[in-house]
């Protein structure tokens with residue numbers, strides 16, 4: 001069963017552009033991680049001020065493995081510069097149902 005891990009980032013309005021630029025220049029390492037299924041950076045439009053970093057993984061173990069190693073290239077900027085986010089919270093979900101458009 002797939003799992004969804006969402007990093008919820010609180011970003012002050014004046015730091016939005018910085019955050020989006022950092023993601024535009026992201027390492028791109030996650031694409032090659034075992035069990036990685038999806039990534040989206042979601043910009044808030046209505047109802048919240050928080051950005052969501054949406055990721056989906058084949059299993060909890062696959063996420064944990066990436067998470068334990070990601071402080072390498074994927075988050076290389078952290079610790080060396082001021083974070084754009086003032087707060088970060090991790091949400092975890094299990095995929096119960098899903099649908100995709102019919103093909104053909």
Ligand code: HEM
Nearest residue numbers: 005007022023026027028029030053055074075076077088
């Ligand atoms: C203190 C916590 C965190 C902060 C402030 C943060 C912020 C950032 C930023 C600014 C980037 C852009 C690249 C860079 O600057 O290195 C990034 C990359 C990324 N973050 Fe985080 N992050 C945090 C933890 C997490 C967690 C827990 C997840 C799990 C969902 C996550 C998922 C990702 C992904 C998938 C990328 C792209 C990596 C790639 O391209 O290989 N982050 N993060």
